[in-house]
Every structure is written in C-alpha cells, then in structure tokens.
Amino acid sequence: MEKRVLLAFVLSIIVFVGWSYLTTPSKQESAPTTTPPSAGEAAPAERATTPSAASRPALKGETPTAKIPVNVEDIVVKTDLYEAKITPVGGRLKSLTLNNYRVDVDPQSPPKELVAAQSPAEFPLATYFRNHTLPGLSEVVYSSDREEIRLGEALPEEKLTLTWRSPEGFEVIKTFTFRRGTYLIDMAVTLRNLSSQEVDDALVLELTSQPFMDKHRYSFAGLGLLTDSGLHEIKLKKLAKDMAKITPTLQSVTWAAYEDQYFLAGILPAEPDKTRVQAEALGENGVRFQLLTPPVVLAPDTEKTYRYTLYYGPKDYKRLKALENGLVRSIYFGWLDVVSKPLLVVMLWLNGFLKNYGLTIILLTVVVKILFWPLTAKSYKSMKQMQKLQPQIMKLREKYKNDREAMNREMMQLYRTFKVNPMGGCLPMVIQIPVFIAFYRLLDYSLELRHAPFWLWIQDLSAPDRLLHFGFKIPYMQEPAGIPVLTLLMGASMFLTQKMTPTPGDPTQAKIMMLMPIFFTVIFVNFPSGLVLYWFVNNLLSLGQQYLINKRAS
Numbered sequence: 001m002e003k004r005v006l007l008a009f010v011l012s013i014i015v016f017v018g019w020s021y022l023t024t025p026s027k028q029e030s031a032p033t034t035t036p037p038s039a040g041e042a043a044p045a046e047r048a049t050t051p052s053a054a055s056r057p058a059l060k061g062e063t064p065t066a067k068i069p070v071n072v073e074d075i076v077v078k079t080d081l082y083e084a085k086i087t088p089v090g091g092r093l094k095s096l097t098l099n100n101y102r103v104d105v106d107p108q109s110p111p112k113e114l115v116a117a118q119s120p121a122e123f124p125l126a127t128y129f130r131n132h133t134l135p136g137l138s139e140v141v142y143s144s145d146r147e148e149i150r151l152g153e154a155l156p157e158e159k160l161t162l163t164w165r166s167p168e169g170f171e172v173i174k175t176f177t178f179r180r181g182t183y184l185i186d187m188a189v190t191l192r193n194l195s196s197q198e199v200d201d202a203l204v205l206e207l208t209s210q211p212f213m214d215k216h217r218y219s220f221a222g223l224g225l226l227t228d229s230g231l232h233e234i235k236l237k238k239l240a241k242d243m244a245k246i247t248p249t250l251q252s253v254t255w256a257a258y259e260d261q262y263f264l265a266g267i268l269p270a271e272p273d274k275t276r277v278q279a280e281a282l283g284e285n286g287v288r289f290q291l292l293t294p295p296v297v298l299a300p301d302t303e304k305t306y307r308y309t310l311y312y313g314p315k316d317y318k319r320l321k322a323l324e325n326g327l328v329r330s331i332y333f334g335w336l337d338v339v340s341k342p343l344l345v346v347m348l349w350l351n352g353f354l355k356n357y358g359l360t361i362i363l364l365t366v367v368v369k370i371l372f373w374p375l376t377a378k379s380y381k382s383m384k385q386m387q388k389l390q391p392q393i394m395k396l397r398e399k400y401k402n403d404r405e406a407m408n409r410e411m412m413q414l415y416r417t418f419k420v421n422p423m424g425g426c427l428p429m430v431i432q433i434p435v436f437i438a439f440y441r442l443l444d445y446s447l448e449l450r451h452a453p454f455w456l457w458i459q460d461l462s463a464p465d466r467l468l469h470f471g472f473k474i475p476y477m478q479e480p481a482g483i484p485v486l487t488l489l490m491g492a493s494m495f496l497t498q499k500m501t502p503t504p505g506d507p508t509q510a511k512i513m514m515l516m517p518i519f520f521t522v523i524f525v526n527f528p529s530g531l532v533l534y535w536f537v538n539n540l541l542s543l544g545q546q547y548l549i550n551k552r553a554s
Helices: 002-022 236-249 317-323 337-354 357-371 373-399 404-417 427-445 485-500 507-524 529-553
Strands: 075-078 082-087 092-102 111-113 126-129 148-150 157-165 170-179 184-193 199-201 203-209 222-227 230-235 253-259 263-269 276-282 286-292 296-298 302-314
Touching (some): 082 302, 184 203, 203 253, 203 263, 222 236, 222 286, 230 236, 236 286, 253 276, 253 286, 296 302, 337 357, 337 427, 357 373, 357 427, 357 529, 373 404, 427 529, 485 529
Parallel strands (some): 075 148
Antiparallel strands (some): 075 082, 082 092, 092 111, 126 203, 157 170, 184 302, 199 296, 203 286, 263 302
16 A cells, blocks of 8 residues: 555656646647637627627638838837837737836846737737728728827826728727826727718727747746636637637626736726627737627717727736736636645745845745644654564565455554554645645746846746856757756755655665656756755755654654
C-alpha cells in the first residue's frame, strides 16, 4: 500500500508539471474559423416592422469598399497612464501605449503597445451596420472637433467627438471620453437619421486584437467573456467549438475581451442583456469579435445611442477590483483560483511593506511553511516509523511473495501492532498539494512580478533565471541561454532534502525519489525565477525542519 501511495504522489507531481506545460501551448492553431450565428441575431426588434433574425446572413465583418486613406492625421490623446491615437478613418483606435509598462526589462525599451494590428483594416473599434445599409461605414473619414488631447491636473477629463454624415443625411457620431488616472474610456455611438428614408438594420461594434507578446509561454491568450453563465476563457484553436456551446444559453454579456497573461483589451456594453457576441480566430493568436445589438428601425428625424466602456490596460488586481465592473474576473488562476486569490491579496499586502517582490515571495513562503508545519512534521514522523518497520516488511514480502492476500493481512496486522498508518507519510503532503499548486499559479501568472527586480542578477522575477549569457542557443533552454544559478541551487537543495528524508525500503521507490531533483531541475530551468525562488526557499525550510525532527528523534 505504501508503494502505491508513494507512486501516486510522485505521479501526481509529474502530471501537475506536465499539465502546466501542455494545457496552454505557446502557439495556437492558425486556421481561422467563424462561429455559427449567435443568439444575439435572434434578438427582438425595437419596432415590429424589423425583419426577423432568421432572414439575416451570418456576420463575417465588413468588406472594405475602397482603399483606406493613409494621409489622414491622427488625433493624439495623452494621459498619465497611456498615450492613444485615434484615426478619423472609421473612428478607430490606431495605437495605445502604456506609460508604466515597457516591452522588456530595460527601462529604456519602448512603452508597451496594446494595438498590434497588421493593417489599418484591423484597427479595433470599427462600427458598421449588420446588413450594410451604409456600405463601407467602417472606413469612412470622420471629422473631429479637436486635434489633440492632453489630460493633467488642470484638465482631468475631456471628450473627443467624431462626426460623419452620408450624402443622404444619415449621421454617425462617435464620442470618446478620456479621464485621468484610469484605463477606462467611455464610448458612445449615436445614429441620427436626418434623411427622408427609414433605416432598418442593427449596429455592430468590432474589436480586432493581435497578440500583446511574441511568445505566450504556457499561459492563456485568447478570448475572454464574462456572461450570465460565468467566466469563459476560450483558446483560439477551440473558438468555434466552444462558442457554439455557450451561445445558445447566453443571455447577457458583461464584457468581452482579448486577454493574455498580463494585459487586457476589452469592451463593456452599457446594456449587457441586449448584447450578443460572435468571434473568429485570426492567425496564430489574434481574434476578431463583434458585439451585436438588437435590430432597430430609425424613422426620419429620430436617433439611437449605444454606450460602451473600453478597457485597454494591465490585469492589475487592485485596480480592477476597485472598478467593480467584473473585469477583475479576468485575473483567473485556474481550478484553484479560490486559493490563489487570497494568496495574491496577502502577497500584495506584504509587498506594501517590503517593496521588493523577491523578499515578499520569501516571507510568504515562510508563512505558508509555518501554517503547514504540523502536517509536515507528522508526515516526517510517520515516514520515520515506516522506515523502522522496513526490515520486517521485507521479511513478510519474501515469506508471502506467492500469497498476496496473506501478505496484506500480515502487513496490516504489523501496522496495527506498532500503531503505524501506512499512508501517514503521504496524506499530510497530499493535503498541501492544492496550496503548492495555487502558489505556483499565482507566481507564474501575476502581473506584479513582470519586470520586478529582486537582487544581483535576478532583475525580472517573471523571466527564467540566467547568469552570464552564453550568446548562443542551447536546446530546450529558453532564450537567452545562460547559467541558471538559482535553478541549480534549487535542485541541490531538493537533493539534500531527499537525502535527509527517511527513504522507503523498496529500492525502486528510493530510485524514483532520488531522480526527482534532476527531473525538477530540468523542468524549472525555463520557469520564472520568482517561482524557482519560492521552491528554493521552501526546500531550505524543509531542510531545517527535517534537521530539527531528526535531532529530536535522536
């Protein structure tokens, strides 16, 4: 029984590490697929004369009718948090760079860009009619009421109004409201029918986004939706299949976004219960999704306004939590999110005093170790007792090697005689596994560790540990290749811990346990240094605990 439990424990660790590698691959399948028509297409019309959704074609985006102008001046918006460029062509967002986040750890590197469009036709925030009542609406040139906006203490809020009118008199007004101190941008689209003809159609707001990073390692990057049925994070290679599953039961959309490990580009409709979503994958990691509004009939001299809130910014827990609009749900650590979130809150609180996330990880590791000290001590004690019984267990196995039932019966009698629980060494460790995994996910996904320095050569806790870069590639090792000093120390500490831990009597089990430090060192060589630091400190604490237990036992 002890052998089975031990092997199950080791296998669970291997499966966990493999799962972390494989569940969110660094590259998505590139075949673009369009989802089936969503429930939003069947939304009731705002007037009875609106045609039924069943007669409407599937939405595939608007096909440009003319070459998009390239000589139109952009409107520049500068705030304390970002700099944005709005192009009058289609009234779209052309660029948005974050002032407080850089491309890489070098403070002189360019600010982080969240609009990585491959062409002007892919700039986000295109608006058009579903049935193309006004063909080419997404590429018309709007007139602007200002050329530049600079927000400051004297001007904390400002509006930008873009207006376009068709020859027949139909007017579209796009109004953006920018505020200092927030990544939220209010957007209103007003349709005003000043023509003599009735307009019968439905408005579409489209957001296209390409990857924020060149490599996504093993983290999620794709479409995020918060709906009445909960949070949905959909990998792009499964986009069509998963959207087809959730669309029939979708009643409202709180927000839709392209998200990755650290950043978010999303839209929050003012009327979630009247909004539906369709989406398609673009290339390896990009996505295009449309927010669909109910069909509307605009009689002459009437108007209709649709309101949205945009968020282009970091997945900062404190900031998103304060917004109280559901965007904080985008910070999701997987199936142990309920454990990772409290650990994140504690980590942020501790860092408020320490001002160094490396020191914060060390202190938090110590706190977690203290909380589990009794369980770990009980596990070591049980393993020590089992070690003392190994000679007698080996004799029973030899004596009853051809009678498994008798062997098990005699072994259970032996355990009862010496009051030893054969699972006592593993069960306390198994109870701790969820916390270890939750801590792992926290350190691997937290924005706070991105480009966060620790000490000496470790200047980015979100990047692999490297010293003395080689200048050439090494198979398997993530670039830049170098000496993974902290990782090697972690492996050595794990080896010492194994040497001090009571070893099982079975030679096969002993060999498996001694291979674990090598296995973990190889795996951790590409892990974030913040995670390696946690594992290293945890091993050192385990060494100290094992030393105290052995000393007391002697």
